[in-house]
Amino acid sequence: xxxxxxxxxxxxxxxxxxxxxxxxxxxxxxxxxxxxxxxxxxxxxxxxxxxxxxxxxxxxxxxxxxxxxxxxxxxxxxxxxxxxxxxxxxxxxxxxxxxxxxxxxxxxxxxxxxxxxxxxxxxxxxxxxxxxxxxxxxxxxxxxxxxxxxxxxxxxxxxxxxxxxxxxxxxxxxxxxxxxxxxxxxxxxxxxxxxxxxxxxxxxxxxxxxxxxxxxxxxxxxxxxxxxxxxxxxxxxxxxxxxxxxxxxxxxxxxxxxxxxxxxxxxxxxxxxxxxxxxxxxxxxxxxxxxxxxxxxxxxxxxxxxxxxxxxxxxxxxxxxxxxxxxx
Amino acid sequence: xxxxxxxxxxxxxxxxxxxxxxxxxxxxxxxxxxxxxxxxxxxxxxxxxxxxxxxxxxxxxxxxxxxxxxxxxxxxxxxxxxxxxxxxxxxxxxxxxxxxxxxxxxxxxxxxxxxxxxxxxxxxxxxxxxxxxxxxxxxxxxxxxxxxxxxxxxxxxxxxxxxxxxxxxxxxxxxxxxxxxxxxxxxxxxxxxxxxxxxxxxxxxxxxxxxxxxxxxxxxxxxxxxxxxxxxxxxxxxxxxxxxxxxxxxxxxxxxxxxxxxxxxxxxxxxxxxxxxxxxxxxxxxxxxxxxxxxxxxxxxxxxxxxxxxxxxxxxxxxxxxxxxxxxxxxxxxxxxxxxxxxxxxxxxxxxxxxxxxxxxxxxxxxxxxxxxxxxxxxxxxxxxxxxxxxxxxxxxxxxxxxxxxxxxxxxxxxxxxxxxxx
Numbered sequence: 001x002x003x004x005x006x007x008x009x010x011x012x013x014x015x016x017x018x019x020x021x022x023x024x025x026x027x028x029x030x031x032x033x034x035x036x037x038x039x040x041x042x043x044x045x046x047x048x049x050x051x052x053x054x055x056x057x058x059x060x061x062x063x064x065x066x067x068x069x070x071x072x073x074x075x076x077x078x079x080x081x082x083x084x085x086x087x088x089x090x091x092x093x094x095x096x097x098x099x100x101x102x103x104x105x106x107x108x109x110x111x112x113x114x115x116x117x118x119x120x121x122x123x124x125x126x127x128x129x130x131x132x133x134x135x136x137x138x139x140x141x142x143x144x145x146x147x148x149x150x151x152x153x154x155x156x157x158x159x160x161x162x163x164x165x166x167x168x169x170x171x172x173x174x175x176x177x178x179x180x181x182x183x184x185x186x187x188x189x190x191x192x193x194x195x196x197x198x199x200x201x202x203x204x205x206x207x208x209x210x211x212x213x214x215x216x217x218x219x220x221x222x223x224x225x226x227x228x229x230x231x232x233x234x235x236x237x238x239x240x241x242x243x244x245x246x247x248x249x250x251x252x253x254x255x256x257x258x259x260x261x262x263x264x265x266x267x268x269x270x271x272x273x274x275x276x277x278x279x280x281x282x283x284x285x286x287x288x289x290x291x292x293x294x295x296x297x298x299x300x301x302x303x304x305x306x307x308x309x310x311x312x313x314x315x316x317x318x319x320x321x322x323x324x325x326x327x328x
Numbered sequence: 329x330x331x332x333x334x335x336x337x338x339x340x341x342x343x344x345x346x347x348x349x350x351x352x353x354x355x356x357x358x359x360x361x362x363x364x365x366x367x368x369x370x371x372x373x374x375x376x377x378x379x380x381x382x383x384x385x386x387x388x389x390x391x392x393x394x395x396x397x398x399x400x401x402x403x404x405x406x407x408x409x410x411x412x413x414x415x416x417x418x419x420x421x422x423x424x425x426x427x428x429x430x431x432x433x434x435x436x437x438x439x440x441x442x443x444x445x446x447x448x449x450x451x452x453x454x455x456x457x458x459x460x461x462x463x464x465x466x467x468x469x470x471x472x473x474x475x476x477x478x479x480x481x482x483x484x485x486x487x488x489x490x491x492x493x494x495x496x497x498x499x500x501x502x503x504x505x506x507x508x509x510x511x512x513x514x515x516x517x518x519x520x521x522x523x524x525x526x527x528x529x530x531x532x533x534x535x536x537x538x539x540x541x542x543x544x545x546x547x548x549x550x551x552x553x554x555x556x557x558x559x560x561x562x563x564x565x566x567x568x569x570x571x572x573x574x575x576x577x578x579x580x581x582x583x584x585x586x587x588x589x590x591x592x593x594x595x596x597x598x599x600x601x602x603x604x605x606x607x608x609x610x611x612x613x614x615x616x617x618x619x620x621x622x623x624x625x626x627x628x629x630x631x632x633x634x635x636x637x638x639x640x641x642x643x644x645x646x647x648x649x650x651x652x653x654x655x656x657x658x659x660x661x662x663x664x665x666x667x668x669x670x671x672x673x674x675x676x677x678x679x680x681x682x683x684x685x686x687x688x689x690x691x692x693x694x695x696x697x698x699x700x701x702x703x704x705x706x707x708x709x710x711x712x713x714x715x716x717x718x719x720x721x722x723x724x725x726x727x728x729x730x731x732x733x734x735x736x737x738x739x740x741x742x743x744x745x746x747x748x749x750x751x
Contacts, residue, residue: 021510123647256660327644
């Protein structure tokens, strides 16, 4: 048992993640060809606009449900909404934010683009602490809007006039998942501006602009788009109930900052927070690179249902650092 | 006339130094149960100072003061990093000429050494890198430049918490890399830097193993021996140091298996912190262990602080490895020239916990302001944790040996009495 544990803690979670990521990508983007579909309430960007997908993102259905008139939302139909949310919740607590780090196809594409940048020996850029804090708030604004805008279609919010039906799934219209993921099935039709109505024109034009930013941004900044992601904000609401956790023992921390320096999203608290045991922050994607690069025994620990599945060890750190090809 | 006096001074200093080294080595070897693998380190220092204190026989030598100079970069530029902080009383006396009477013996001795060697060393050193740490080191830059040394001040921030401090230091290290290429005429490549990181990492790993073995109760090795090993780390060829340390580790593992230990079975376990013990000034550690204590852990810049931390980079490119190296020398650093320095309190407490420390010896060189001033914080933090601390203000001269011995013996007695009371 101890030998198995030791081998596990000496292993590289990044390699494991690399393989899980492409497998998940194949499953979610091409699953339909193999008649696989794991559900419509996934807490990750498996895009509905991809025809032969292996599952779909919860946000699409959620936005549709939010467009219900209030009298129907708070009637029998509401049960459907709740079961949807419940299914999403059950999927989510299983992996917590590792859905972002291991499964999300948009996350995977960004990591592949980062790999390309790395090969070209281009330095990645980072945000200053204050911009990081400011940008981090945007995802909550997106989340609020993706609930409020559909609601305003059939309901008059604050006495404002109702919105037209073209606002039905506003977030999908601007999400790079809609424009990019169908391309992997040879479908370029989403990569266009829809001129059929003014609303659609504005939303799809925004979508195109964001897609451009996604591609250019993630070539320079690791996980560029994740800081803006409303799904990530949505996750964080439920994160305290999740089964997969990342813990930190502040007394073992030397504040060397290795964890922060390898963090793809750039979370300072992982190095600076010495008091909180549950170290998961809203921007975290649970890639566990911080655990890999922590040289202090038991300082950072990944637990599933209270059982340690991976943790920082001195031996593991030196094994990984010494491995040929580390950081390539 | 002037020249004659200088030559005479050189000769007498040389004789005094040799005597001092001889005596220290004798004291170190007088302890019972010294591991055989320690012979390498005794020989090393014997050779280094024995006849004539000389620079190593290498082509490109970059002298450094303070541990913040990134050795990895120097190695990658095809040169040899050589830390030149001096612990010799013989040099201390010469240095008094250049500095106020109340200044730090370490800086005084270092300046004195450079004065004595000013005929040849300025030509033999490709650069003398001095990080802007404490005021005295900073000011010595000017004195040493005056003597003709190729001084390179490495700009370092006085804090490490802020983002600005971190990027300032990264920029400073980046500039240092560029300057090193000019100084040595060699290019720092990705491959060479990776090799240098691995090499230093290997040394650090071996130190961590030693550090881990020091947790054993009863202790397997005296602290004075460990300090000699870590002192050799920044002077010796790194590959030879690694080989010798591996032999020591093997011997200690065997000792552990055979339940061999050093000192009295009930010897109090002590931690040493404060101003750095630098060979031949191992006065305090030797005295503490002669009095019956065993130093099982330390938090000094000539040992733990120098060797414990490791470089971690994310991408094997110069543009990530160089800042990663910079981070390693600033972020975990517990040097008291930084403010705030709460990490040092945390570090001392963590070491006390992991190594079952019963008392702390705080050495402060008189004139070493940063350590003198931090004494209070550390003793308060230790007091709250219920760990007694002995504050020793000392210097390089052997004059205070008597009173130090009395105080150390009383401290050790009190720890034993405390233990009895607790039981």
